[in-house]
Amino acid sequence: MRTIALDFPKSILIETCNICQGKCIFCPYSNIRKGNDIYILEKDIIERLLYEIKKYYVERISLFNNNEPLLDNRIYEIIRTTRDILPDVEITLSTNGILLKEETVKKLYLAGLSALYISIPTLIDKDYKTIMGYNIIHILEVIRNLHNSKYIKIIKIAIPKALSFNPDEFKKEFTEKGIEICPWEIEYITNWKLNLSEMRQYFAMNKTTVSCDRPMDQAVITSNGNMLLCCRDWHEEIILGNIKSDTIYNIWHNNKTKAIQELISKQEYNKISLCRKCSMAKVNLSFDTSR
Secondary structure, eight states: OOOOOSSSSSSSOOOOOOOOOOTTTTTTTTHHTTTTTTBBBBBHHHHHHHHHHHSOOOOOEOSSSOOGGGTTHHHHHHHHHHHHEEEEEEEEEOSSSTTHHHHHHHHHHHHTTEEEEOOOOOSSHHHHHHHHOOSSSSHHHHHHHHOEEEHHHHHHEEEEETTTTOHHHHHTGGGGOOOOOOOEOOOOGGGGGGOOHHHHHHHHOOOOOOOOOOOGGGEEOOSSEESSSSSTTHHHOOEEEETTSSSHHHHHHHHHHHHHHHHHHHHHHHSTTTGGTTTSSSOOOOOOOOO
């Protein structure tokens, strides 16, 4: 648990567009964003951010947030620009895999991507189709046909662990081929309006009570320019500032950000409106998962 905020975030999420075609049952995109205005973060603003980031020590740039980054046809160019400006930083994307092709992986690698996280909660096709909204065989075929070790190297499997997740099967399918698997527990916030009854059929839905310190070292920038407290703030409930009219550094050090970081340092999550509704907050949770 980090109790003192970094002088500048070491991890920065830059959402280049706010579009997604996925139908994942654990994601609130359809409830919150689908049908809303489309935002595309301008390339010149992204470049300005990258040059600001270059002045500081940053470990990772994630060119996505709550979207499907492969729907942005500029993404290869943006990755190349990021790599040119920040040659030593880790550059990551996370995808639902719908658009995945062998050529896609090749282009991402050649553009300078460090890691492509693919969401695969289970290898049971029936469960996968319900959870993700399409068949898994397409993704598996793409990965199985990746014979170039350089391309395989950037693939990582992000696992929102389903009840039917089988570590031995994942090891055989991925780990033995040199592909890292990265399990994580499902997170949710009460105002996401997810179908918790359906989710309980596929996920443990245990109430996690951990000491979350993401806002102490991670900046989240949405495609409309807002800098948010957290990547899980789908409703943009806590906007710290907007990078179209300010810098990351200034927003990171403004009074609003510092006041919230001070509360987090004391683990006073109940005093932060977003945190007290989140399954990751160390508070007395009372989520009704029976419906």
